[in-house]
Amino acid sequence: MPNASLFRRLPDPKRRTVAITFEDRTVQAREGDSVAAAMLAAGMVTARRTPVGGAHRGPYCMMGVCFDCLVEIDGTPNRQACMVEVREGMRVRPMTGAPGLGKAPAHD
Amino acid sequence: MGETEFAVIGGGLVGMAVAFGLQRAGRRVTVFDEGDVAFRASRGNFGLVWVQGKGVKMPDYARWSRLSAALWPEFAAELQEETGLDVELRQPGGFDICLTDEELATAQARLEDLRARLDGDYPFEVLGHDSLKKRLPAIGPKIAGAIHGPEDGHANPLYLLRALTSAFTRRGGRIVNGATVREIAALSSGFRIGAAPGWRAEKVVLCAGLGNARLAPMAGLAAPVKPNRGQVLICERTETFLSYPTAQIRQTGEGSVQIGDSKEYVGLDDGTTPQVMAAMAKRAIRIFPLLESLRVVRAWGALRVMSPDGHPIYAQSRTHPGATLVTCHSGVTLAAGHALRLAPWIAGGPPPVPYLETFGAERFAFSPAA
Amino acid sequence: MTENVPLIVIGAGPAGLCAAAEATSAGVQTLLLDEQSAPGGQIYRAMGHTGQQGRAILGADYTRGESLMQVLESGLLDYRPGAGVWQVTPEREVYFTIAGKARTLRAERLVLATGAMERPMPFPGWTLPGVMGAGAAQVLLKSSGLVPDGGVVLAGSGPLLFLVAGQILNAGGRIAALVETTPRGNLARALPYLPAMARKPSYLTKGLALLAQIRRAKVPHYRGAHGLTACGRDRVEALGFTLGVRAHELPCQVLLLHQGVTPNLQITRALGLAHDWQPLARSWRPRLDAWGCSEIEGIAVAGDGGGILGAQASAHQGRLAGLQAAFQLGKLSQAERDAKAGPIRRALAVERAARPFLDRLFRPAEEFLNPPDETLVCRCEEVTAGQIRGYVALGCLGPNQTKAFGRPGMGPCQGRLCGSTVSEIIARARGVDMQEVGAYRIRPPIKPVTLAEMAAMDET
C-alpha cells in the first residue's frame, strides 16, 4: 500500500534523522516531524479504520482539529499523529476500530 | 391557529411517551415543544432503566418502576417494529457500586427496609468485594462492594426519543416545534394553548418538565418541581469491558463509556462544574482503574426535574376537567409505563394500577418545599 | 488554591504573540500557552527551524514573522509550548495539559487568540485517505519540508489555495491540476467592492502574480467546476467533477481541498459568549468591542478567532488586546494606551477594507455548504447530509436536536468539522437563516482529556 512518491523532502542538513517503526516497518523520519508527517513522507496515507463503519481514514487537517489521524503510539491508543513529534525508537500502529483498555497512560 | 383533541405540552421523554401512548390509543394528539436549545433532561440523562433503590420512601413508586421495567421489552419491540430503530435495551441486571463499607451497609439497610414494606417481594443481592470482582473483573481494589438488582438495565435515551418521535408522527401525531407555551387558558369547553388566538385543545397534558411549575397553576394543578443539576462525562469508544450497567458507569451499545451518578443522596451536584467533573473522574478511576487513560470527549450538565420527594406526580385537575399533569425524574425507566399504561388512563380509561392516587400532588400540600 | 497570573494568552500565532508583546513591554507578567510545539501559529509555523531555502519558498509574508518572535526573549514572558487548553471558565480559570500533566491557573485578564481552521469542504468521498486540506499540505511543507510531488490535485476556492499552489511550485513540486470551484457569478458580485481594495494593493498584485506563476508552470487550471466526487476504495484515486455539462475525472494520489478559513470557536462557545452569524464570511464570530473584549469581564478575543481578517490584522488586534489588558491591570494610563492604539487602529482599518471584496469573490459554492445527501458530513460519527435532512423532517429545528437524534457532532472532534455544515443544511431545509438555526452548544472539555488528567484538576 505505501507509495513512496507522494511527497519529496527538501534537504535540511541541520535536522537529524530519526528512526521510528510503523507497524513492522522502520521509517526514517526527520527531527521535528510530527508522526503524521513522517507517515505521509513514507507514503502512508491511512492512519486508522473508524470504529463506526470501519472506513479507512488518514490525516486531513494536520493541525489537531479533525481527529482522523488517530494512531497508537508506544502503546497509547487514539493519539493525534499530527500533534505528536517523532522520537527515536517510537512505535506507531494504526488504530483499528475502538481501542482496548489497560494500556499505559500517555506521558511524553 | 389549530385544533386538536389532546395538547401535550413538552416533547421530552415524558411528553413523547405520553403522546405516543395517546396516539396509539386512537386519540388525536399535538405535541408542543421548544426550540433547539432548552432545558432538556431527556438529552442529558444517563439512560438507565433502573429499579433498585427507587421508592425506598414510597413503596408504590418501587412497584410502578418495576412494572415499567417489566413492560420495557414489549415497548422496545413495538418501537422497533414501528420505526426500525433499535433503542439498545439491555436488562441483564445492574450494580450499584459502593465505595466504602459504610455506603454498602447504608444501601443494604435501605433496600431491606423496602423489601419488608413490599412483603418480601423485592429481589436484590448484596455483594462484597470478592463476589463483585467475580462478576465485574475490572473492579478496583478499593471498592467495598455493590448491590445487584436483577431487574436493572439500560437503553439509549437519544434513540428512544427519536423512536418515540418517529412512531408518534407515523401514527399521525403532530409536533409543533419552536413553540414555548407560556400561557394556557381554560375555555368554556377545552383549553387555549399559547397566547390568543393560540391553539384550541379539548384536553391538555402538561409534560413540560421544569416548565410545569409555571404552567400547572394555569390549568388548576400544582407542580412544585425544582431543577437539580447532574453531570455526565462521556468517554471515547472502547472495547467492551463492562457488560452490565452500574448506577455510576455504563458502556453504551456503540462502546462509549458514560460516567454519571444517579444516586441523588451522594449530593455531588453542590460544587462548581470543574470540581464536580474532577470528583466524578476520580470516582470512576477508583471504581474501574483501567479507565485511567481513557479520554473524556464530552461532558454534559443536565437539570433533573425533581419534585420535593423525588417521586413522580400524576394528577388530574378537579377545577379544570381535562387537564393532566405528568412529571417525573426517571423518564427513561418510566417511559414504558407512561406509554403503555398511563396514557390509556389519560385517554379516559380506568387507573392502570390501584395505587395511582399515591402520585397525586396533594401529598405536598403541607410540605415546606411546595 | 489555584494560582493567579496577571495575564494569560492562549495561542501563539500573530495575535497571541502581539498581545503578549504589548503587555510585557508595559510590564505585565504574561503566560503564553499554545498546543503546538513551536510558536508562530498557523502562518508562521516552524519559523524557528526553517532554513534559508525554506524562506525563499514560503515568501516574504512568512519572513515577517521573525520580528514577532522577539517577544519570546522578554523576561516577563512565560511561554509554554505543547500546552493543550481544554477548559476555560467564565471565572478565567484555565485548565491545560502539558506532557500528560494537567494544571489549572487563574488569570486576572485572559486573551483568547486561538486562530482559525480551514473551513471543511464536504462532498462525496472527501473522507478518503489522501484527501487533505491545502493548509495541511502547507503545514507539511513548513514543518517538515515535504513537497507534494506528482499526482497532486488542488481543488476549491480562496486565496490560500493559490498561495499553497505557488509554494509547492517554488519548492519544485509538481501539481497535476488546479480545479477551481469558485462560482462564476462571484466576480461580478465582488467587483463593486474592488475600489476599497486599492487601500491594500499588495493583495491584488500578490494574487495576480500567483495566477501568472501557475500559468507559467503549465498547471492545468479548470474554472467553475462543480459536482465534485473523490473516488477510490481505501484511499483517493481520482477526482471527478463537471465543467458545464461535461464530466471529467483526474487521477490523483493526493487531493488538497480549500474553501477559506473559519474561526476556531470552541473556547468562546464553551464560555457561552454570544455569537453572530456573518452571512458574507459564512462563519460565526463572538460579539466583541473595539478592544476585542467580550461580554465576560476580563476575557478578550484577538485574531482570526474573533472573525477572519488575516495574519496582519490578527497582529494588530493582538496589540490592541494587549494594550487594553495592560491598561486594565494598571500598567498603562488611558492616554498611553490610546496614543499607542491610534496607529494600530488605522492599520487595522486598511486590512478590514479588503474583506468585502474578498468575502464576495471567494464565497464558497452552494454544493459545499449544503452538500448532496450521500455526503458524510460528520466524519467522526459518519452521519450523512441526507440523514440530517431526515431529522429536520422529523421536527428538528437546530443542530442540538439533530445531535440528539443521530449523533452528528458527538465524536472526538466535537463538531469542529461538521458544525457549520449541519447548521447550513438545517437552515436550507427549514428555509430560515443561520442565526435562527444556531450552532452546537459546546461543553468542556474542548479537547479530549484522559480521566486521570481530569481527576487531577482539583489538585493543582
Ligand SMILES: Cc1cc2nc3c(=O)[nH]c(=O)nc-3n(C[C@H](O)[C@H](O)[C@H](O)COP(=O)(O)OP(=O)(O)OC[C@H]3O[C@@H](n4cnc5c(N)ncnc54)[C@H](O)[C@@H]3O)c2cc1C
Ligand atoms: C491551515 C491554515 C493555513 C494558513 N496559511 C496562511 C498563509 O500561508 N498565509 C496567510 O497569509 N494566511 C494563512 N492562513 C491564515 C492565517 O494563518 C491567519 O490569518 C493568522 O494566522 C491568524 O493569526 P492568529 O494569531 O489569530 O491565529 P493562529 O496563527 O492560528 O494561532 C492560534 C494559535 O492558537 C493555538 N491554539 C488553538 N487552540 C488552542 C488550545 N485549546 N490550547 C492551546 N493552544 C491553542 C494554535 O495552536 C495556534 O498556534 C492560514 C490559516 C490556516 C488555518
Ligand code: FES
Ligand atoms: S490530521 Fe486532523 S487532527 Fe491530526
